[in-house]
Amino acid sequence: MAEKQTTKETKETRATQGIETEEIGEADLEIKRLMKEVSETNRKIEDAYEEKLRRLEAKKKLTPNEEEAESSQERISRLSEKLRELKARISEARKEGKDPLIADLMLRNVNAKIKMAEVTHEHQDYEEVEKVLKRAESELEEALKEEELDVKKEVEARLRRDTAKDTGKAVDE
Numbered sequence: 001m002a003e004k005q006t007t008k009e010t011k012e013t014r015a016t017q018g019i020e021t022e023e024i025g026e027a028d029l030e031i032k033r034l035m036k037e038v039s040e041t042n043r044k045i046e047d048a049y050e051e052k053l054r055r056l057e058a059k060k061k062l063t064p065n066e067e068e069a070e071s072s073q074e075r076i077s078r079l080s081e082k083l084r085e086l087k088a089r090i091s092e093a094r095k096e097g098k099d100p101l102i103a104d105l106m107l108r109n110v111n112a113k114i115k116m117a118e119v120t121h122e123h124q125d126y127e128e129v130e131k132v133l134k135r136a137e138s139e140l141e142e143a144l145k146e147e148e149l150d151v152k153k154e155v156e157a158r159l160r161r162d163t164a165k166d167t168g169k170a171v172d173e
Contacts, residue, residue, distance in 0.1 A: 093144055103140040
C-alpha cells in the first residue's frame with residue numbers, strides 16, 4: 001500500500017509539475033511577448049527622438065546668430081525701402097502721363113520674395129529680389145524717357161503734309 005501511495009503521490013507530483021511546466025511555458029511566452037513590445041516601443045521612441053533632433057538641427061540652421069540677424073534685417077529693410085521708392089516713382093510717372101506698366105508688373109510679387117528671403121536667410125533669395133528691383137528700375141527709367149505721344153498733334157501734322165502735297169500750298173498752323 002505504501003507503494004500505491006508513493007505511486008499516487010508521484011503521479012500527482014508529475015501532474016502538478018506538468019501544470020507548472022505549462023504555466024512556466026506560458027509565463028515565458030508572455031515575458032518574451034512583453035520584451036518584444038518593449039523593444040518595439042523603445043525603437044519607436046528612439047525614432048521619434050531622432051526625428052525631433054533632426055528638426056531642431058534644421059531649425060537651428062534657419063535661425064541665424066545675432067550678427068547675421070542684424071545684417072539680414074538691415075538688408076531686408078533696405079530692399080523694402082527700395083520697393084517703396086520704386087512704387088512711389090511709378091505713381092508719380094502715372095500722374096505725369098507716362099506708362100510704367102511693365103515696371104509695375106515686375107514689382108507685383110517682390111513683397112512675397114522679400115518675405116521669403118527674410119525667412120530663409122538665403123543669399124540666393126536676396127540676390128533674386130535685388131535683380132528684380134534693378135530690372136524694374138531700368139524699365140521705369142525707360143518709361144520715363146519715352147516721349148509722350150500726342151495723337152492729335154500727329155494727326156494734324158500728317159493732315160497738313162497731305163494737304164500741302166495735294167494742293168501744293170502750305171497750310172498755316
